[in-house]
Amino acid sequence: MSIPIILDCDPGHDDAIALVMAHRSPDIDLVGVTTVCGNAPIEATTRNALRVMDFIGADEVPIARGCYRPLARPLRLGTADGPSGLDGTPGLPDSDRAVEPLHAVDALAAWLHDAPSPITLVPTGPLTNIGLLFLKHPDVKPKIKEIVLMGGVFYRRSEYFTPTEFNIFCDPEAAAIVVDSGVPTTMVGLDVTMQVLVEEPQFEVLREIGTPLGQVVLDWLAFYEKLHRGTMGVGGALHDPLALAAVLDPSLIETRPAHVAVDLRGTVTFGATVADFWGERELPDNVRIATSVDADRFFALLYQLLRD
Amino acid sequence: MVRMILDVDSAGDDILAILFASRHPEIQLEGVTTVMGASGSIEQATRVALNTLTRAERDDVPVAAGAYRPIVGHSEEDMQAPVHFEKTLHDRFGERLKGFNAPAPKPKRPADGRHAVDFILETVRQNPGEITLVATGPFTNVAMALLQEPDLPKLVPECIVLGGTFHCPGNITPVAEYNIWADPEAAKLVMNSGMKLTIVGLDVCETNDAADAMLTRDDLADLAEHDVPLAGYLVEFLPIYIDIWREFFGLVGFPLDDVIAVALAIDPTLCTTDGPLFVDVELEGRIARGQTVAYRGFQILPADGPRTAHICTTIDGRRFVSLFKNTILGRI
Numbered sequence: 001m002s003i004p005i006i007l008d009c010d011p012g013h014d015d016a017i018a019l020v021m022a023h024r025s026p027d028i029d030l031v032g033v034t035t036v037c038g039n040a041p042i043e044a045t046t047r048n049a050l051r052v053m054d055f056i057g058a059d060e061v062p063i064a065r066g067c068y069r070p071l072a073r074p075l076r077l078g079t080a081d082g083p084s085g086l087d088g089t090p091g092l093p094d095s096d097r098a099v100e101p102l103h104a105v106d107a108l109a110a111w112l113h114d115a116p117s118p119i120t121l122v123p124t125g126p127l128t129n130i131g132l133l134f135l136k137h138p139d140v141k142p143k144i145k146e147i148v149l150m151g152g153v154f155y156r157r158s159e160y161f162t163p164t165e166f167n168i169f170c171d172p173e174a175a176a177i178v179v180d181s182g183v184p185t186t187m188v189g190l191d192v193t194m195q196v197l198v199e200e201p202q203f204e205v206l207r208e209i210g211t212p213l214g215q216v217v218l219d220w221l222a223f224y225e226k227l228h229r230g231t232m233g234v235g236g237a238l239h240d241p242l243a244l245a246a247v248l249d250p251s252l253i254e255t256r257p258a259h260v261a262v263d264l265r266g267t268v269t270f271g272a273t274v275a276d277f278w279g280e281r282e283l284p285d286n287v288r289i290a291t292s293v294d295a296d297r298f299f300a301l302l303y304q305l306l307r308d
Numbered sequence: 309m310v311r312m313i314l315d316v317d318s319a320g321d322d323i324l325a326i327l328f329a330s331r332h333p334e335i336q337l338e339g340v341t342t343v344m345g346a347s348g349s350i351e352q353a354t355r356v357a358l359n360t361l362t363r364a365e366r367d368d369v370p371v372a373a374g375a376y377r378p379i380v381g382h383s384e385e386d387m388q389a390p391v392h393f394e395k396t397l398h399d400r401f402g403e404r405l406k407g408f409n410a411p412a413p414k415p416k417r418p419a420d421g422r423h424a425v426d427f428i429l430e431t432v433r434q435n436p437g438e439i440t441l442v443a444t445g446p447f448t449n450v451a452m453a454l455l456q457e458p459d460l461p462k463l464v465p466e467c468i469v470l471g472g473t474f475h476c477p478g479n480i481t482p483v484a485e486y487n488i489w490a491d492p493e494a495a496k497l498v499m500n501s502g503m504k505l506t507i508v509g510l511d512v513c514e515t516n517d518a519a520d521a522m523l524t525r526d527d528l529a530d531l532a533e534h535d536v537p538l539a540g541y542l543v544e545f546l547p548i549y550i551d552i553w554r555e556f557f558g559l560v561g562f563p564l565d566d567v568i569a570v571a572l573a574i575d576p577t578l579c580t581t582d583g584p585l586f587v588d589v590e591l592e593g594r595i596a597r598g599q600t601v602a603y604r605g606f607q608i609l610p611a612d613g614p615r616t617a618h619i620c621t622t623i624d625g626r627r628f629v630s631l632f633k634n635t636i637l638g639r640i
Contacts, residue, residue: 068458071379072493103456106426132455135375135448136423173380173493264380265592 002029003120005247006111008066008104010038010125011048012081013088013224014240017217017302018124019049021244023058024305028248031119032111033063034104038125038170039078040085042068045125048086050095056213062111063097066104067128070171078166080227088223089216104129109137118145120247123178124240126167127151131174134181144183150243151175152189152260152273154289160232165190168262169271176262179273185287187260188246189273192253192293193239198225202235202299209306217306238302245298246290252301254292257285310573311336311438313428315374316566317345317445317487318356319409320549324632325444325566326357327538330366332635334574338431338439339370341424345445345490346390347409350376353445358415363541367417374424375448378491382597389480397552404548425452432463440573441467443498444566446487451494454501461503461616470569471495472587472600473510474619476517479557481595485510488589489598496589499600505617506572507587509600512579512623513563520625521568522561525550527629531636538636567632568623578628583618586611 007022007030009015022030033053035046046065053061069075081087100107108129112119121144123130130147133140151167152175168175179185198206198221206218225236246253258275266272275289314329314337316322329337340361342353354373361369381387398405420427428449432439441464443450450467454460471487472495478484488495499505512518528546531539549562571578582604588611590599602619603611634640 067455069455071455072497105456128455132452135377135379136425136452138376176380 002027003247004029004031004115004117005120005122006032006034006108007244008034008036008121008123008125008129009049009240010036010040010045010085011052012039012045012085012125012240013220014238015039015124016048016052016086016220017238018240018244019052020056020213020217021241021302021305023056023061024308025248030058030061031115032107033061034066034108034129035063036066036104036125036129037068037075038167039081040083041077042066044085046099047094050097050099051092054095054097055092055216062100062107064100064102064104064107067132070126070128070174071131072173073171076170080224082223086220088220092216105132105136108133109140112140112143115143118143120145121147122244122247123147123149124243126170127174127178128171131171131177134177141181141183146184146186147178148186148188148243148247149178150188150193150239152187152289153191154189154273154275155191157191160194161190163269164271165273168273172262172264172271176264179260179262179286186246186255186290187273187287188243188253188290192290193242194237195293196238196242196295196298197235198238199235205303214306241302242293242298245301249301252294252298253290255288255290257288259283259285260287260289309334309336310440311338311435312440312442312573313339313341313431314570315341315343315424315441315443315445315449316353316357317343317347318353319346321564321566322444323356323360324564325570326360327364328567328632328635329570330361330364330369331538331638332574333640337366337369339372339420339427341372341374341427341449343374343424343445343449344376346486350374352412354419355412355415358417358419359412362416364538370420370427372420372422372424372427375452378446378448379451379493381491386594400555401548401551407545408548424449425456428453429457432460436463437465439464442569442573443467444470444569446490447471447494447498448491451491451497454497461501464503466504466506467498468506468508468569468572469498470508470565472507474600474602475511476515479510479514481598483596484598485600488600492589492591492598496591499587499589499617500613502614502616506581507617507619508565508569508572508579509619512620513565513568514557514559516560518563518623518625519560521623521628522559522563523550523629524561527633530633534637536637542636564632568628571628571631575631578624579620580622581618582621584615585617585619586613586615587617587619588613
C-alpha cells in the first residue's frame with residue numbers, strides 16, 4: 001500500500017528533488033502539491049513546481065498556489081536558490097499547465113476532506129499554508145495522518161548552526177500554530193539534514209546515472225552547493241529530500257519526543273525552535289524531533305529513486 | 309444605497325449593529341460574517357448573529373462563520389481575562405446578568421456553508437469596488453482574507469473598523485482596545501495593507517467626551533413609548549448594559565461603538581476625522597501589545613506604512629443616537 005502524501009513546498013532546488021523522489025517512488029501516492037513563498041516569491045516557486053512536475057511527467061498531480069507572504073511578518077526570501085528559486089536549470093522549460101482554481105489552503109482542505117484515508121503532510125517550506133489551513137479549516141485535522149516537516153534546529157552542536165532554521169524563521173507564527181496543532185508532527189531539522197551533504201563521492205555516483213533527469217538533478221546540486229560551500233565550506237545539504245525520505249522509510253532517522261516552542265519575540269532569535277528536553281515547562285510533548293540519520297541509507301534511497 | 313458586509317464578534321453592541329444594518333433602508337446588507345471575540349466562541353458569535361437577524365425579520369441575510377482563534381493571541385492567563393471579568397460582573401449583578409451574553413439558543417436556520425473568509429472574498433470579487441466592509445470584532449477574518457487575496461484593498465471601496473484608541477485609555481490594557489488586542493497581528497496586517505480605512509476608536513465612543521453618543525435610560529424610555537417589537541427587545545435587554553458601563557467603565561450611558569461604525573457607512577458626516585494617515589499596531593510587550601499608534605505631526609524616526617487611515621476625532625452624538633432610534637423604530 002502506498003502512502004498518500006501532500007507536498008507543500010517552495011522550490012527551491014532541494015524541494016525540487018523532494019518532488020522528484022515523491023513522484024518516482026512507487027511507495028508514495030502524491031495526492032497534490034501546494035506552493036508557498038520562501039526560497040523565492042510565490043510566483044517563482046509556483047512556476048518552478050509546475051515546470052519540475054512537467055519535466056518529470058507528473059501531469060496527473062494537482063498543483064495549488066498558496067500564500068504570497070508569511071502570516072504576520074514581511075517576507076524574507078531565502079538566499080540558497082537564486083532569484084528564480086531554481087537558478088541551477090535556467091533552461092528548464094515553462095509549463096503551460098494551470099494551477100488549481102482553489103487557493104492552496106482551500107485545496108489542502110478539499111483534498112483532505114475528500115481523501116478516503118488520512119494523508120501525510122510533508123511541508124518543506126515555511127509553514128504559512130499549513131498555519132492558515134489550521135486557522136481556517138481546523139475540522140480537517142483528523143484527516144491528517146501526520147506531518148513530517150523540514151524545519152527547526154534543536155541541538156546546535158557546531159558553528160554551522162545559527163539559532164534559527166530558515167523555514168521557521170520565515171514564518172514563526174505559522175510554525176507555532178503547527179507545533180501546537182495537536183496533529184502528530186515530526187520535525188526534520190538542521191541537526192540531521194546537515195548530515196546529508198552532497199560532496200564529491202555523492203556527485204560521482206550521481207554523474208554515473210546518465211539520464212536526462214540525472215543531469216537536471218546534477219545541475220540543481222551544482223548550483224545549490226554554492227551557498228553552503230561559500231559560507232560553511234561544506235557541500236549542499238539535502239534538507240527537503242530527507243524529510244520526504246523519512247516518510248518513505250522512517251527508520252532512516254531516529255527521533256525523540258519533546259515540547260517545542262517557537263520564539264516569536266526575540267530580536268535575533270525569533271523563529272528559534274526551543275525544545276524542552278527535561279520537562280521544565282510541564283507541558284506535554286507536542287512534536288518528535290529528528291536526532292540522528294543514517295546518511296548512507298538515505299543516499300542509497302535517493303540514488304535508487306533517480307535510477308529506477 | 310450602501311452595500312455592506314458586516315463582520316462581528318456578536319457582543320452586546322454588535323447585536324445592535326446587526327439590527328441597525330439590517331433595518332436601515334439605505335443599507336443593502338450582503339451578509340454578516342462572524343469571528344471569535346468578546347462573545348467567547350465562534351459558535352456563540354454565529355448563533356447570536358443568526359438569531360439577531362431572525363429578530364430583525366431578515367432571515368434572507370446570509371451568515372458565514374469565520375475564524376475560531378486569533379493568529380497568535382496572548383498567554384493563556386491573559387486570554388482568560390475577559391472570562392474573569394464576566395465572573396466579576398456576575399458577582400456584582402447576580403440574577404440581573406442572566407441575559408448578558410447568555411448561551412444562544414439554536415437558530416432556526418443554518419449558517420452559510422462557506423467560511424467567512426470565502427464569503428467575503430467571493431462577494432467582493434463578484435462586485436469589485438461595490439462592497440463596504442465593516443468590521444466590529446477582532447480583525448482575524450479580514451486579515452485572513454488579505455493573506456489569501458493581496459488585491460483585497462482594491463476590491464473594496466473602504467473598510468470601516470471599530471478598533472483602537474488614540475487619546476483615551478484603552479479598555480483591555482491602559483493603551484489597548486479589545487478588538488485590536490484580541491488579534492494584534494491581524495490588526496497590523498489590516499492597517500498596513502493599503503486598504504482605505506475609517507477607524508472608529510474609543511475616542512468617539514468609550515469616553516464621556518462622547519456622552520451624547522451613548523444610549524441612556526432616557527433613550528430607552530423614548531423607545532418604550534412605541535409599540536415596536538425591536539424597541540421592546542432593546543428596552544428589555546439594555547438596562548444591564550447601561551449599568552455595567554456606568555459602574556465598571558465610568559461612562560454615563562451604554563456606548564454604541566459598533567453601531568457608529570455601521571452608521572458612518574451611510575452618513576460619514578456623523579464624525580469628524582483626521583487623515584489620511586498611517587496607523588500602526590504595536591506587537592511587543594505585554595501592556596503595549598495591541599496599542600494603536602497614529603502617525604501625526606513630525607517625527608525623526610520615519611514611518612514606513614501606507615497613509616490610508618482616517619481616524620474619528622469627534623461625533624455628533626445626539627444626531628447619531630436619533631438615527632439609531634429611528635432606524636430601530638422603522639421611522640426612516
